[in-house]
Amino acid sequence: MSARDDVLARVRRALATDEPSIGDVPRTYRQRGDRPPGDPALIDLFVERLTDYRAHARRTTTDDVAGHVARAISEGLDQPGRDRHAPPRIVVPSGLPTNWLSATDADVIPDAGLTVDELDACDGVVTAASVAIAETGTIVLDGESDQGRRAISLVPDLHVCVVRTDQIVETVPEGVARLDPGRPLTWISGPSATSDIELDRVEGVHGPRTLHVVLLDG
Amino acid sequence: MQIALFVTCLADTIFPDVGMATVRLLERLGHRVVFPTAQTCCGQMHVNTGYQREAIPLVRRYVDGFEPFDVIVAPSGSCIGSIRHQHAMVARNFGDDALAARAERVAERSYELSELLVDVLGVTDVGAHFPHRVTYHPTCHSLRMLRVGDRPLQLLRAVAGIDFVELADADECCGFGGTFALKNADVSTAMLADKMRNVLSTDAEYAAASDASCLMQIGGGLSRLRTGVRTVHLAQVLAGTVDRPWEVASWS
Amino acid sequence: MVMIEGGPFRHDADPNTATAPRGVGHLRGDVAFPTAARAALTDSQLRRNIGKATGTIRAKRADVVAEVADWEQLREAGRACKAATMARLPELLVQLEERVVAAGGTVHWARDAVEANAIVVDLVRATGSDEVVKVKSMATQEIGLNEALAEAGIAALETDLAELIVQLGDDTPSHILVPAIHRNRAEIREIFLREMPGVDPELTDEPRRLAMAARTHLRRRFLSARVGVSGANFAVAETGTLSVVESEGNGRMCLTLPDTLITVMGIEKIVPTWRDLEVFLQLLPRSSTGERMNPYTSMWTGVHPGDGPQDVHLVLLDNGRTATLADEVGRQALACIRCSACLNVCPVYERTGGHAYGSVYPGPIGAILSPQLTGIADNASLPFASSLCGACYDVCPVKINIPEVLVHLRARHVEERRASRTVPNAEELSMAAVGWVMAEPRRYAAAQRAARAGRMLAGGRGRIRSLPPPLSAWTASRDLPAPPTETFRDWWARTHADDDRSDHTSRASSSDSGRHTS
Known part of the structure; x- marks a missing residue:
């Protein structure tokens, strides 16, 4: 008998003695929040939760998105020890709106299958997002062309993420409902962190150590 | 009100003052305490040590002894916990569904002292004085x-x-x-x-x-x-x- | 009366149940819990480290749980979802396999640790790589995968900070979430200075500096890794989606950068539908790290062309899980989502740490899971390693009634031991004797009178300070009051003699005689 058949047979035998009933899952928990996506109170909550996890957030409109992205890049890279004379190298996914990058003086490198080492030579990444969840301060990337493959938002040390305010939902169930499980999904809540030393949280380990979120109204 | 006292084996044998105080308190509040002398132990120690088989006669003894009463009190949270959450289970585990059903009904009428006072008798100020x-x-x-x-x-x-x-x-x-x-x-x-x-x-x-x-x-x-x-x-x-x-x- | 022989407690006697095999993996300790605990209790540094860390996380968890108004509804949904999953496990496993394969992945089945290790070794060998990067995973710890890989000449690099601390320190994990919880910052600094090649000799014990040292140490290995090995927090049967919940980004590195990804997952990690994640992604982070959401959660479904590993494997592991599933009461342990909230509130765990449990699954959940995976005889002291205080049940995000299962496993242990021996041991004899005495009020009253002889053991102030074994375990640290001169029932007979007569009258008149048959 194959291991597959054997394991399945064992599972069936284990359940045969009492045939446990398959109850319905009571979904009496909150399915959705009180406010519609993009509601100003939701945006405030999202910003509060982001900053609570030491992410940076700024709000802008379509007119000034490029300026805010440029400032997010320069602030995000304003780290001790970084060579400020060389222009920063910023990787972007192929479908990112080009007008978002019109104000930065960085070297913008579109991802056309960069190697891992080439990504490692980049200082930052700018992406869009798929969904944001206000209550938990979470953004989700789904590999769409304005977000790119997973590696580009992982290897560079700065992640600038542009979230349209109408993408912000209140609760986790609303976020899950908007996602396509067939896509590669990355849920991001603040910069990388660890609680492994005395269960005390410190930000910044292997993933991007700095996360800037640009909230784009309208 | 007539209240049946399950004094618990530990209070009966080692800490009788606990039982006496319970009696004095309830009598002072105007209730009639009865002490079914056929009682022994709830069986919690046996159940919690793995000896459910040995606990069955104790479950039966509790149910037999207290079944006639409408209100039962014990000055012990853990004994009432055992009566409420373990008695029926133990009976059922050893195939005695009839005893389990009776145990459930008696357990519903069994109260820990603070539950009895606050929920059943509806008092929080029992007129006590304890200057310490x-x-x-x-x-x-x-x-x-x-x-x-x-x-x-x-x-x-x-x-x-x-x-x-x-x-x-x-x-x-x-x-x-x-x-x-x-x-x-x-x-x-x-x-x-x-x-x-x-x-x-x-x-x-x-x-x-x-x-x-x-x-x-x-x-x-x-x-x-x-x-x-x-x-x-x-x-x-x-x-x-x-x-x-x-x-x-x-x-x- | 009909009594079923042995009651529901004879699982291990069933030749069809397959527990986790001996000689492989990390589910069994060398010594019984009380002995291991005795040593741990004398380790002042350990006591301080664990006490401080669990105190910190308890407060954080309480805060973020308190802000969720529907927490109890979420717990109930989590419990019900896992219960329904177990009831439908055969079809869900087949469905998961179909969906993973349809999405370009390969599914392997392993009866036990030996088979799972062999599958992973073969898969790594086929890539030609002699190194793998690993995401923290309880399943691979359980089966001893790192040792199996080492025997095959393959280096396994743990990348989670706490796992790295454990690996570099040649130590063993002591907590489900934070395997190095028993180490404080000063000890971690020492381990890094000693074991991390090229580490900055000026390294301080500031947590941020320590985390940066780990980043530098692992960076090149991540970027050049060809094979990643992970566990999975959840597998969605209807979509074939696997998920890893983490904090540091080491998980994303292992799941994204290598060409080959091998995931080892217990068969109980399934959830039926995509939507079920909306429950568990709320329950897990708040229960585990005390965060509203953990920094990173990755979800992948088979192979995503042009994105991440293009050779994706899933190893489905039994290793005693079906034996656990066969126990109607004990199977709820399979609902565990490995948050470790029960460890952090457990007064026993807080004082002994995790090593005393001897298994990779310590604490309250370990005390009910390890003995079921191995068979109780191999972990017989664990179900007794609890005062049944119930704090674990209160915080469990999927409402596993751990005290109930502990009590159940104690009974299974007693019944199995009884069935395997003809001569009862001392405990069995004394429990039987006490039960016999207590079953009959006359015997009980006689025993009370005999106990009064114990007054002779007491000193002048009515306290007993020393008793022979096994009661010496009590008097080693505690006094015992001498039995009083008058029991309660004697006092009652003396003071309420008249009441007793009326009591009998009352009972005879008020009770249905039929209810008295026993």
Whole structure:
């Protein structure tokens, strides 16, 4: 008998003695929040939760998105020890709106299958997002062309993420409902962190150590 | 009201004052206490040590003895916890569904002392007088099996003359745990040490609780270290009045 | 009366149940819990480290749980979802396999640790790589995968900070979430200075500096890794989606950068539908790290062309899980989502740490899971390593009634031991004797009178300070009051003699005689 058949047979035998009933899952928990996506109170909550996890957030409109992205890049890279004379190298996914990058003086490198080492030579990444969840301060990337493959938002040390305010939902169930499980999904809540030393949280380990979120109204 | 007392084997044998205080309190409130003499033990120690087979006669004895009564009280959160959450299970595990059904019905009428006073009799001020500094250990089974919440504290706060002081980390176990105190005596003692540290930091004269078993553990440690702090059951705190104080015997 | 022989407690006697095999993996300790605990209790540094860390996380968890108004509804949904999953496990496993394969992945089945290790070794060998990067995974710890890989000449690099601390320190994990919880910052600094090649000799014990040292140490290895090995927090049967919940980004590195990804997952990690994640992604982070959401959660479904590993494997592991599933009461342990909230509130765990449990699954959940995976005889002391205080049940995000299962496993242990021996041991004899005495009020009263002889053991102040074994375990640290001169029932007979007569009258008149047959 194959291991597959054997394991399945064992599972069936284990359940045969009492045939446990398959109850319905009571979904009496909150399915959705009180406010519609993009509601100003939701945006405030999202910003509060982001900053609570030491992410940076700024709000802008379509007119000034490029300026805010440029400032997010320069602030995000304003780290001790970084060579400020060389222009920063910023990787972007192929479908990112080009007008978002019109104000930065960085070297913008579109991802056309960069190697891992080439990504490692980049200082930052700018992406869009798929969904944001206000209550938990979470953004989700789904590999769409304005977000790119997973590696580009992982290897560079700065992640600038542009979230349209109408993408912000209140609760986790609303976020899950908007996602396509067939896509590669990355849920991001603040910069990388660890609680492994005395269960005390410190930000910044292997993933991007700095996360800037640009909230784009309208 | 007629109230049947399940005194528990530990109170009966080692801490009779707990039973006497319960009787005096309920009689003072105008109720008639009956003591079915056929009672012995709820069987909790057997069940919690793995000896369910041996517990069956004890379950049957409890059900037989208390089935005729509408209201039953025990001055122990853990014994009532066992009656409510274990008796029917044990009977069912050994194929006695009829006993299980009877046990469930008797369990519904069995109350821990603070539940009886607050929920059934509807009193929080029982007219007690206890002019001492007292802290309270709420006991795990009262808190988490019975969910008595702050009922004991409501009762204590209404006592005249009491100087009540909150206990730090009150909801943490004292380390008794029945045969756990013997099988894992070292861990049990480590837990007791922290409970005693919290009790001592209150500067209380008395550490109160609603379970003779936890009091035996905490009191055993406090006595061994000659701390001078005594343990007292909630029933004893509530039993005395200005005219007729309850004298807390030092152990024994 | 009909009594079923042995009651529901004879699982291990069933030749069809397959527990986790001996000699492989990390589910069994060398010594019984009380002995291991005794040593741990004397380790002041360990006591301080664990006490401080669990205190910190308890407060954080309480805060973020308190802000969720529907927490109890979420717990109930989580419990019900896992219960329904177990009831439908055969079809869900087949469905998961179909969906993973349809999405370009390969599914392997392993009866036990030996088979799972062999599958992973073969898969790594086929890539030609002699190194793998690993995401923290309880399943691979359980089966001893790192040792199996080492025997095959393959280096396994743990990348989670706490796992790295454990690996560099040649130590064993002591907590489900934070395997190095028993180490403080000063000890971690020492381990890094000693074991991390090229580490900055000026390294301080500031947590941020320590985390940066780990980043530098692992960076090149991540970027050049060809094979990643992970566990999975959840597998969605209807979509074939696997998920890893983490904090540091080491998980994303292992799941994204290598060409080959091998995931080892217990068969109980399934959830039926995509929507079920909306429950568990709320329950897990708040229960585990005390965060509203953990920094990173990755979800992948088979192979995503042009994105991440293009050779994706899933190893489905039994290793005693079906034996656990066969126990109607004990199977709820399989609902565990490995948050470790029960460890952090456990007064026993807080004082002994995780090593005393001897298994990779310590604490309250370990005390009910390890003995079921191995068979109780191999972990017989664990179900007794609890005072049954119930704090674990209160915080469990999927409402596993751990005290109930502990009590159940104690009975299974007693019944199995009884069935395997003809001569009862001392405990069995004394429990039987006490039960016999207590079953009959006359015997009970006689025993009380006999106990009064115990007054002779007491000193002048009515306290017993020393008793012979096994009661010496009590008097080693605690006094015992001497039995009183008068029991309660004697006092009652003396003071309420008249009441007793009326009591009998009352009972005879008020009770249905039929209810008295026993």
